[in-house]
Amino acid sequence: MIKFIWDFISTIVVAFIAYPVIRFIETRKRVYLMMAIVVFVWLFVLELRDFLPDALKQYMKRPSKARNCNVINQGGFQGNALGMPSGHVLLTSYVTACMYMISPSWQTLAFFIIATTVMAMSRIARSCHTVVQTIVGAVIGYASAYATMKLESAIP
Secondary structure (H helix, E strand, O other): OHHHHHHHHHHOHHHHHHHHHHHHHHHOOHHHHHHHHHHHHHHHHHHHHHHOOHHHHOOOEOOOOOEOOOOOOOOOEOOOOEOOOOHHHHHHHHHHHHHHHHOOOHHHHHHHHHHHHHHHHHHHHOOOOOHHHHHHHHHHHHHHHHHHHHHHHHOO
């Protein structure tokens, strides 16, 4: 039962990927378009990890027990794959931080903190990432959200 819960939480990242696209279609607000673009840029950048120099790759490996770590929890053994930063945590942190910055309240702040923490816990519990990889993902996600909101407010 616990494994199922962690698997389910890991798949929720798909909703965070879809959120800015759906909100842009609903509202036509530029901020959601910018969020969607940043999400897809990060998805592309995360795929480029394999092209990094070997000297960096040794610090980016997933835990040796990593299995079934992609979005739909399939893929078998992935202990040799690169896991720095955690893409699941990065995207969760990014979208929920943007949600908070667009509509600041204690509820959206709590959602940002809880969603990011629970996603990180699910990735660690499933042995897909180390604590450091999830923290780096959260920090990059938040920094990207901050940069997106600053850029959006600077554009007339």
